Amino acid sequence: MYVRTSEVRGDPTRIDDTISMVREEIFPTVTEMDGCVGMSLLVDRETGRCIATTAWESEEAMLATADAVRPMRDRAEQALGSSGGSEVHQWEVAVVHRDHAAPDGACARLTWLSGDQSMVDHAIDLYRMVVLPKIQDMDGFCSASLMVDRQAGRIVGTAAFESRETLEATRSAAASIRTGVVRELGATADVEEMEIAFAHLHVPEMA
Numbered sequence: 001m002y003v004r005t006s007e008v009r010g011d012p013t014r015i016d017d018t019i020s021m022v023r024e025e026i027f028p029t030v031t032e033m034d035g036c037v038g039m040s041l042l043v044d045r046e047t048g049r050c051i052a053t054t055a056w057e058s059e060e061a062m063l064a065t066a067d068a069v070r071p072m073r074d075r076a077e078q079a080l081g082s083s084g085g086s087e088v089h090q091w092e093v094a095v096v097h098r099d100h101a102a103p104d105g106a107c108a109r110l111t112w113l114s115g116d117q118s119m120v121d122h123a124i125d126l127y128r129m130v131v132l133p134k135i136q137d138m139d140g141f142c143s144a145s146l147m148v149d150r151q152a153g154r155i156v157g158t159a160a161f162e163s164r165e166t167l168e169a170t171r172s173a174a175a176s177i178r179t180g181v182v183r184e185l186g187a188t189a190d191v192e193e194m195e196i197a198f199a200h201l202h203v204p205e206m207a
Contacts, residue, residue, distance in 0.1 A: 001037070001093040001203050002062045003055045003147060006073050008087070010080030012048040018079045019043065019197045022052060026072045027200070030054055033068065035061025038201040042108060042194040050080060051110075051194065055093070055201045062090060091147035091156070094124045097132060097207040098143040102160045106142060106196045107167040111178060113155040115187035120150050123185055127157060132207065134177055135159050140166025145203070155187075160196060167193060 010018070019041065027039050035057040042051045054069070056062035073086050113123065127146045135144050142160040149155070159174070161167040182189050 001055060001057065001206070002059045003053050003091050003093055004062055005089045005091065006052045006086045007049070008077055008080060008082050009047060009049045009084060010077070010082035012045055014079065014081050015043050015045050015048065015050070018050060018076060021079045022076055023198055026076060029072065030069060033065050036065070037203060040199040040201045041197040043197045044192070044194050048080065052076065053201065055203050089149065091149055093145065093203055093206060094148050095127055095132065095144070095146040095206055096203050097136065097205060099136060099141055102142045102196050102199050103162055105163050106160055107164050108158050108160045108194055108196055109167060109174060110192045110194065111157045112190040113182070113185065113187040115153050115185055117150060117153045119153065119185045119187060120148050120155065123155050124148065126181060126184060128207065131157070131177055131181060138170045138173065140169070160199070
């Protein structure tokens, strides 16, 4: 399984209009494309940053749709009032685990790791054996995933929680886990906390 992420920043006051446009126009169109298995949208209402993710059955299906999705990305940028365009990345899905569906008001913590290409396989094993068991025991946990870009040596782990409150309550524990992972991998880390505007990624369990 593979995913494409489109990251864009715009006017925070236009977040709701952008969510509506993506949900009503882009989501139905992109999920009709061959090989697409869903879409999600994460937003930060303070900064105006949005991350749209589309999931694909294969790398070939993802690459084949690159030109078709570009006009939709342009419309989303316009809806959000972005002047900087989107940052687009393509990822291999390494781990997916769901406890239950994310309810309205759910939020996610994204942990971005960067390092040497050689760390990726070790990072996947570390996530499966050490990180995931700890995350899924946290109060309010909904689901978790790990995506990797082997050539760039980049990884992003996403953990979804039932509410902003449960997300915030896990910050200290998550930071402790992250410190150990960064030390073990020799990587650098960045963290974001975002609202889950909608989540319809039908990626199978890959824990």
